[in-house]
Amino acid sequence: MQIIKVDGLVKKFGAITAVDGISFEVEENTIFGFLGPNGAGKTTTISILCTLLAPTSGTAYLNGHNCHSESAEVRRSIGIVFQDSSLDKDLTARENLLFHAYLYDVDKAERKKRVDDALAFAELSDRADNLIKTFSGGMKRRLEVARGLIHRPKVLFLDEPTLGLDPQSRSNLWEFITDLPKKHNVTIFMTTHYMEEAEVCDKIAIIDKGRIIASGSPQELKKIVGGDVIYLKTTDNKKAAGQIREFFGVEASEKDGEIFISVLKGEACIPDIIREIGERVLSVRMQRPTLNDVFLKLTGKEIREEYASAGDDIKEAVRSYRRRHDRS
Amino acid sequence: MIEANAVYVIVAREFKKFVRERSRLVSTIARPLVWLFLVGGGMSRLVPTGRGVSYMQFIFPGILGMTILFSSIFSSISIIWDKEFGFMKEILVAPISRFSVVIGKAMSGMLLSTIQSVIILAFFPLLGLRIGPLEIIGIVFVCAVLAFALSSFGIVLASFYESYESFSVIMNFIVMPMFFLSGAMYPVKVMPPVLQYCTKVNPLTFGIDALKHLIFPLEKGPMSPDFPFVIDLLVIVAASVFFVTIGGKAFERKG
Numbered sequence: 109m110q111i112i113k114v115d116g117l118v119k120k121f122g123a124i125t126a127v128d129g130i131s132f133e134v135e136e137n138t139i140f141g142f143l144g145p146n147g148a149g150k151t152t153t154i155s156i157l158c159t160l161l162a163p164t165s166g167t168a169y170l171n172g173h174n175c176h177s178e179s180a181e182v183r184r185s186i187g188i189v190f191q192d193s194s195l196d197k198d199l200t201a202r203e204n205l206l207f208h209a210y211l212y213d214v215d216k217a218e219r220k221k222r223v224d225d226a227l228a229f230a231e232l233s234d235r236a237d238n239l240i241k242t243f244s245g246g247m248k249r250r251l252e253v254a255r256g257l258i259h260r261p262k263v264l265f266l267d268e269p270t271l272g273l274d275p276q277s278r279s280n281l282w283e284f285i286t287d288l289p290k291k292h293n294v295t296i297f298m299t300t301h302y303m304e305e306a307e308v309c310d311k312i313a314i315i316d317k318g319r320i321i322a323s324g325s326p327q328e329l330k331k332i333v334g335g336d337v338i339y340l341k342t343t344d345n346k347k348a349a350g351q352i353r354e355f356f357g358v359e360a361s362e363k364d365g366e367i368f369i370s371v372l373k374g375e376a377c378i379p380d381i382i383r384e385i386g387e388r389v390l391s392v393r394m395q396r397p398t399l400n401d402v403f404l405k406l407t408g409k410e411i412r413e414e415y416a417s418a419g420d421d422i423k424e425a426v427r428s429y430r431r432r433h434d435r436s
Numbered sequence: 437m438i439e440a441n442a443v444y445v446i447v448a449r450e451f452k453k454f455v456r457e458r459s460r461l462v463s464t465i466a467r468p469l470v471w472l473f474l475v476g477g478g479m480s481r482l483v484p485t486g487r488g489v490s491y492m493q494f495i496f497p498g499i500l501g502m503t504i505l506f507s508s509i510f511s512s513i514s515i516i517w518d519k520e521f522g523f524m525k526e527i528l529v530a531p532i533s534r535f536s537v538v539i540g541k542a543m544s545g546m547l548l549s550t551i552q553s554v555i556i557l558a559f560f561p562l563l564g565l566r567i568g569p570l571e572i573i574g575i576v577f578v579c580a581v582l583a584f585a586l587s588s589f590g591i592v593l594a595s596f597y598e599s600y601e602s603f604s605v606i607m608n609f610i611v612m613p614m615f616f617l618s619g620a621m622y623p624v625k626v627m628p629p630v631l632q633y634c635t636k637v638n639p640l641t642f643g644i645d646a647l648k649h650l651i652f653p654l655e656k657g658p659m660s661p662d663f664p665f666v667i668d669l670l671v672i673v674a675a676s677v678f679f680v681t682i683g684g685k686a687f688e689r690k691g
Contacts, residue, residue, distance in 0.1 A: 160528065194525045203452065207445050211442055
């Protein structure tokens with residue numbers, strides 16, 4: 109079943125078009141990743157799906173409800189972890205969770221148990237009665253994910269969940285997140301601009317300048333770039349390259365003392381290559397394409413670095429526009 | 437639609453934080469006491485009041501009004517803090533109406549302000565005032581209604597400001613003039629006509645005037661209440677309804 113259906117969604121902030129006619133669907137109980145540089149329109153799309161923003165045109169349905177006209181139903185079906193922490197740091201972990209349980213009208217008989225379960229799930233049972241200000245970034249993020257699940261939502265939104273975390277907390281958080289669809293029967297909708305983190309997704313949509321430029325599973329997307337690259341070092345590279353061309357019918361060229369070959373299933377080809385060529389193989393290494401390569405191929409730009417700062421300008425422009433106009 | 441569970445938990449959160457933050461309680465109690473005893477004590481020598489209430493007794497209703505004004509506005513301004521630190525998002529994406537949020541915030545302000553004004557009220561014997569039990573109940577009721585009106589007014593203010601730098605603007609250009617133009621420190625009837633006009637659009641004036649009726653009902657002359665008691669009550673009830681509605685609308689639009 110498609111839990112999210114978005115069709116021709118457009119959001120303009122004055123002269124800036126943050127989201128420019130995107131359409132996609134998300135299958136229930138999967139992890140869906142929204143990938144793109146800063147300012148590509150990821151947070152704007154999430155805000156529309158979460159009923160916080162009205163679209164300029166187009167439609168978005170979540171769990172069969174229209175995100176604009178049936179906001180109450182949609183809100184009951186979703187949990188959200190925002191980019192910036194939305195915990196009250198002057199309350200304890202337990203109080204933050206209880207606040208959430210009351211806000212979502214969790215049944216009185218269930219309330220305490222759900223809060224205890226969430227604390228255990230976030231591995232914070234021993235810190236339950238400490239103030240949030242004493243928590244590390246990783247602890248806060250885990251608590252927010254657990255909080256987002258207290259009312260048993262159908263979809264959990266994670267907006268840049270690992271932003272500002274150290275590498276270890278980051279990998280812990282990913283382990284935690286990848287278990288969610290099975291354990292909690294929930295669909296994960298996440299955004300990130302860290303390409304390597306999107307590998308955990310079942311399906312990815314790459315977004316740039318408000319448009320979806322590619323979508324599919326991580327494997328499918330990598331095929332856009334081509335296959336794996338195998339690097340070989342042999343006693344006679346020239347001869348070996350010729351043999352490879354002859355036996356496998358693929359292009360093999362030499363560069364920096366290594367032969368490199370682009371093939372589809374790299375790991376399966378290596379034994380064949382070693383067996384077939386007469387020269388002695390001194391070393392073999394293989395490189396898999398990354399999602400970063402995909403983005404590079406599609407846009408001609410790296411996802412981060414200087415390109416990101418251009419996106420930050422768009423972000424700032426949207427923010428100041430909203431500051432001026434949201435109240436009028 | 438108003439969700440009782442949401443209103444309850446918003447009030448419970450504010451109450452818990454209020455009890456936990458001792459320094460805030462101390463400072464909100466200290467300010468009115470400083471005004472009452474230092475300003476009131478000094479001015480009492482300058483202002484001859486004859487056989488009626490002393491100047492210190494005269495400003496007591498105004499000091500209660502001040503306690504309510506500052507704590508109500510401060511309580512509602514916490515909305516700006518919540519926006520700044522992201523907690524407001526947690527509330528805004530919840531399946532509750534915006535009006536419940538506004539009612540919850542207004543009731544928080546009402547509860548906290550009333551508690552603080554009751555603490556200040558407990559000082560009345562020190563000023564040589566005699567207040568009967570029925571009047572005390574009346575005073576607490578007036579304080580609660582006034583606190584609800586001013587907290588709702590604070591919510592309207594908070595909806596116009598985005599960051600907490602605006603806090604000092606609100607304090608200096610809205611709260612302080614409201615206090616001085618309320619008949620708290622000097623009777624409305626002795627003010628110049630232009631200022632008298634300003635006091636009449638200030639709900640705090642009528643709240644304080646109602647308290648004057650309850651605290652020194654027998655007073656005649658310049659220090660006596662300026663408006664009829666019924667008018668005072670009608671104005672503060674009307675102001676509550678007016679501001680909470682505007683606050684609800686202001687919140688709704690942010691959608």
